[in-house]
Amino acid sequence: MFRPLDLVVRYxxxxxxxxxxxxxxxxxxxxxxxxxxxxxxxxxxxxxxQSEITVLGCxxxxxxxxxIFAGFRLRIIDEHAFERKPLYRFKEALWVRRQAxxxxxxxxxxxxxxxxxxxxxxxxxxxxxxxxxxxxxATRGEFSYYMGEGVRIVDTGPYPTxxxxxxxxxxxxxxxxxxxxxxxxxxxxxxxxPVFKGPPYVVLNFxxxxxxxxxxxxxxLTIAARLLDLGYRVAFTGGSAAEKSRQPEMRRLLNRPxxxxxxxxxxxxxxxxxxxxxxxxxxxxxxxxxxxxxxxTPTVVVVGGGHFGSFVPYPPEASPPNARFVYYEMPCxxxxxxxxxxxxxxxxxxxxxxxxADEVWNELKGLLDQxxxxxxxx
Numbered sequence: 001m002f003r004p005l006d007l008v009v010r011y012x013x014x015x016x017x018x019x020x021x022x023x024x025x026x027x028x029x030x031x032x033x034x035x036x037x038x039x040x041x042x043x044x045x046x047x048x049x050q051s052e053i054t055v056l057g058c059x060x061x062x063x064x065x066x067x068i069f070a071g072f073r074l075r076i077i078d079e080h081a082f083e084r085k086p087l088y089r090f091k092e093a094l095w096v097r098r099q100a101x102x103x104x105x106x107x108x109x110x111x112x113x114x115x116x117x118x119x120x121x122x123x124x125x126x127x128x129x130x131x132x133x134x135x136x137x138a139t140r141g142e143f144s145y146y147m148g149e150g151v152r153i154v155d156t157g158p159y160p161t162x163x164x165x166x167x168x169x170x171x172x173x174x175x176x177x178x179x180x181x182x183x184x185x186x187x188x189x190x191x192x193x194p195v196f197k198g199p200p201y202v203v204l205n206f207x208x209x210x211x212x213x214x215x216x217x218x219x220x221l222t223i224a225a226r227l228l229d230l231g232y233r234v235a236f237t238g239g240s241a242a243e244k245s246r247q248p249e250m251r252r253l254l255n256r257p258x259x260x261x262x263x264x265x266x267x268x269x270x271x272x273x274x275x276x277x278x279x280x281x282x283x284x285x286x287x288x289x290x291x292x293x294x295x296x297t298p299t300v301v302v303v304g305g306g307h308f309g310s311f312v313p314y315p316p317e318a319s320p321p322n323a324r325f326v327y328y329e330m331p332c333x334x335x336x337x338x339x340x341x342x343x344x345x346x347x348x349x350x351x352x353x354x355x356x357a358d359e360v361w362n363e364l365k366g367l368l369d370q371x372x373x374x375x376x377x378x
Contacts, residue, residue, distance in 0.1 A: 005086055009093040009122050018102035020052040022123050026079050026116040027108050029061045029268075029287030030311060031163065033184050033294045035107075036068060038167040045175035046103055054099070056119060061287075063268050068186045083115055093122040107131040107170040109156065109163065110310075113139060117146035131156050131170050160309040160334065164318040181318040184294040193277040194270045195235060195260055202227050202364075203275055203292070205283035206246075207238035212339060212349040213284050215302040217246050219357045221253055223282060226361060228258045232279065232368075235260040237271060237288070280367050282360065284352075285312050298322040298367040300360060304352045305333030322370070324363040328354035 021042065025032055043050040054073040057065060062076035075095070081088045096119055104125035106116045111133055120128050132155045135143050147153060154173045156166035168181040195201060206220045224234040236250060236259070244264050251261070266274060272291060275281050280298040283289035289312075292299040303312045303325050313325035330351045332341065341350045 005090045006093065006118065006122070009090060009097050010124060012094065012097050014098055014100045014124075016098075016100040018100050018126055020054060020073075020099070020101050020103075021046055021048045022096065022099070022101040022104040022120070022125065023053060023055045024104065024106035024116050024119045025055060025057050025108070026082075026106075026111065026119065027058065030290040031108070032057065032061050033186060033287075033290040034163045034311065035167050036294070037182050037185050038171050039069075039072070041171045041175065041179055045171050045179075046105075048103065054101070056096070061268065064188075064272060067188050070187065079115060083112070093119070096122045097124060099123070101125045103127040103129070105129045107154070107156065107167060108133070109161075109166055110134050110307075113142035113146050117143065120151070121146045121149070128152065129154065129174065131166065134159060160307060162309055162315045162318070163311055165315055181315070183314070183318050183320040183323075184290060185296070186291070186294040188272050188276055188295060190276075191273045193274045194262065194266060195233075195274065199231055199233050199258070200279040201233035201235050201260060202368075203235045203237060203278045203281045203283075205237050205281060205286070205288045205292075207240055207243040208284045208286045209240070210337065211242065211346045212337065212342060213286065213304055213306075213352060214242075214348055215284055215352055215355060215360075216348060217249070219355075219360070220282070221250065222357045223361055223364065224254055224259070226365075228254070228256060230368075233258040233260055235274060235278070236263055237266055237274065238263045239266070279371060280364060282364055293320060293323045296320070296322070298371055300324045300326060300364045300367065302352060302355050302360060303327040304337075304349050305330055306335055306337035306339075306349070308333045322367055324367060326355055326360050326363055327351070328356075330354070 042053055050071050055069055056075050059076055059078040065074050077092045082092055101123045104120045104123040106120050108116050129152045132153050154170050156169040164181050168179055172179045204220050206217055208214050227234050247263055275292045275297050276295045278297055281292035282300045285301055285303050289301045301312055328351055339349050
C-alpha cells in the first residue's frame with residue numbers, strides 16, 4: 001500500500017545541490033545509546049562538518065536528544081506512524097527527499113527494511129552506505145529491493161557480534177583506519193533528581209516492554225530490603241500498567257522509611273536526572289540500563305539469552321569498570337526471544353528467572369562498596 005507514494009517521493013524533483021550527511025537511527029533507546037559515541041567520529045570519517053550532519057531519530061527517545069546530540073541537526077519521527085500511516089510516511093519521506101543529502105547512512109544490524117532502508121532510499125543521496133543487516137527468508141526480498149541501487153554495504157561481522165563493535169567497524173571502514181571501540185557515554189544536564197534530599201539512593205528499574213525479560217519482582221523486593229538495611233534509599237521506577245500493578249505489593253511488603261515510589265511518575269528526562277545522581281542502578285535488560293551505564297552510574301543488569309552478546313553483556317574492550325552483567329547461561333541461548341520453555345507469553349523467560357538474588361546482590365554490593373560507604377557518600 002505504500003509503494004505508489006514511495007515511488008512519488010523517491011523520484012521527486014529536487015534542484016538543490018546535494019549537501020550534508022543523513023544518519024538514520026530507527027531503533028530503540030538502548031540501540032541509540034550504544035551507537036551515540038561512534039557518531040563523534042562521523043565528521044572526520046565522512047569529511048563532512050558536524051554542523052551538516054542530520055540524525056533522523058525515533059519519537060521513543062526524541063525528548064532527550066537536545067542534550068545527547070548537541071551540535072548535530074535533528075529530525076525526530078514517529079517510527080510506528082511511519083510504518084503504518086501512508087500519509088504520515090509520505091510527509092516525512094518527502095522531507096528527507098527535499099533536503100538533498102549528499103550522503104545517507106544507516107549501520108543498524110537488526111533493522112526493518114521498510115523503515116530504515118527506505119529512508120536511506122528516499123534520500124536519493126549520491127552516496128548511500130549501510131551495514132549488512134540480519135536477514136531472514138521473510139525479509140530477504142525487502143532488503144534486496146532497497147539495497148540494490150548503488151548502496152555500499154559494510155559487513156560488520158556475523159551474529160552475535162556486539163552492537164558496539166559493529167558501530168566501530170562501520171565507521172572504521174569509512175575512515176579507512178581502525179577506530180578503537182569505546183564504552184558508551186552520553187552527555188546529560190546536571191539537574192536535581194525528582195526525589196527529596198536524604199541518604200543516597202539506588203534505582204530499581206524492574207520493568208520491560210517484554211514480560212519475559214522482567215526479573216521476578218519478588219527478587220527486586222529482596223534486593224530493596226537489603227539496601228534499606230544498609231541505610232540506602234530505594235527508588236522504584238517504571239511506567240507500564242504491569243509495573244503499576246505491583247505498587248500495592250511493594251507498599252505492603254516494604255512499608256518502611258526510605259522507599260521512593262516513582263512508578264508512573266517520571267518522564268524519560270527526569271529518569272535520566274534520577275539515574276545520574278543515584279549511587280547505583282539495578283535494571284532488567286532494557287533501554288534505561290544502557291542509559292544508566294552511559295551516564296557513568298554504577299549499574300547491574302540482569303541479562304537473558306535471547307540474543308546474548310549482541311547488546312548485553314558488553315564486550316570487555318567497551319565495558320566500563322562500573323557495569324556488571326548477571327546471567328544464567330542455558331543451552332537454549334540465542335533463541336531470539338522465541339522461547340518455548342515458558343507456560344505463557346506473560347511469564348518470565350527461564351534464563352532470566354534462574355538468576356539468583358544472591359548473585360545480583362553480590363555484584364551490586366560490590367559496586368556500592370567500591371564507591372564508598374553510605375557515611376562517606378553523605
